[in-house]
Amino acid sequence: MLNILVTNDDGINAPGIAALVEIAKEFGQVTVVAPDSPQSGQGHAITLKNPLRLKEVNVFKDTKSYQCDGTPADCVKLAKYVIFKNKTIDLCLSGINHGSNASINIIYSGTMSAAMEASIDGIPSIGFSLDDFAFNADFTAAKHYARIIIKQYIEHLDSANTLLNVNFPNLSQELIKGIKVCEQGDGRWEENFQEGVDPYGGKYYWLTGKFHLNKTNTKSDIEALKDGYVSIVPSWHNLTDRQMLDKYNYLEIG
């Protein structure tokens, strides 16, 4: 029986995590540790200046569940060191996120950072996201494909598992063409701050923006999603740009 940790960044009451818990329970003993409120855009933030609270809650049927007032990465740290302690986490599943985490979004994503926080410690880990920000998004097709991916992933578990960034296109099951293993698409957000004045006369700036694809690449997650495929990007936490290592020899001294 696999010990499975389920978490997310939209908060423990989001429909996306309920969909993931439902599928995860088919594969093992599920424990949920998730934020008590939405944490989108938290990236890999951790809470250093304040204490964290952990509360056992009864959100999912027959499933041990905890909510935490910290970030998604905090949730996974608490799961590892307080809840599971010496018990092994065999698999971490994060999501299903309401909104795409393809391309550069992995950097800003609490969902992917939670999954990464597990994978840093060698825990096989998958983050799932649906390309639909709506609270009442339809997770039917996402659940179908999440089940297929988790089943295969578990059958192939070995000592060198990578974090997987899985994104589902916002399409019905019949329209999804399949699953592709991809590279992270080369994109960025073009910001466009909404400026306004608050009720007390203070000027504010509210972050908004538009995703922009820098380069087309038929192997990228963005293109796979556009073509109607579920995208999977094997990802990790080593940010070294290896191709550039030699470029900076001129900086070396001694």
Next chain:
Amino acid sequence: MLNILVTNDDGINAPGIAALVEIAKEFGQVTVVAPDSPQSGQGHAITLKNPLRLKEVNVFKDTKSYQCDGTPADCVKLAKYVIFKNKTIDLCLSGINHGSNASINIIYSGTMSAAMEASIDGIPSIGFSLDDFAFNADFTAAKHYARIIIKQYIEHLDSANTLLNVNFPNLSQELIKGIKVCEQGDGRWEENFQEGVDPYGGKYYWLTGKFHLNKTNTKSDIEALKDGYVSIVPSWHNLTDRQMLDKYNYLEIG
């Protein structure tokens, strides 16, 4: 005259950013946009649910400076789209952080995420960190080496600049042996939550931990710092684990 953006995650009043502004001014026209309070551990968090406030302040002599109530990444987004607008940012310098951002710390670091936020848009960008968490850390040697690195980096600017993660050992200038270009060290934090009870009877968990090196690697930033060198890791925002792309062929459908 280069337009230089200086930011950090320890807040606009931290001694580390004052040290960096002092050096940066030798190389161009400096504008500071930094958080109004310490933001360590914020990773690549961005503020979506709340508006941001930006306030022009008079913290550094003869230097246009703004403080923002958001995260380090928010500061850079505001700098790009509100303060600089159509003016080019030629160089972004982040830090000098009070504390190391070598190895896995790059993931959690607001300093490095601010620098990365600039580099995502193609802005040449360097994050600097000193391996000393103290507020009154001695930045003398860090300033000396930051000056050398910035000078060389500017002389070699081209269309393919990488984000640099620069860490200074906590040593006096005479004891530093030189500068090494490195790979991100393979390490992780072993958490050890401090448990306690607050004044109202509520149980809390306070994150603390110990850095653990998984694998020794003579090319890593951790080893360079231990050996008395300034470490530089060319870094980027593409988290694809390219060596693992083929491993997951079994997941493909269609």
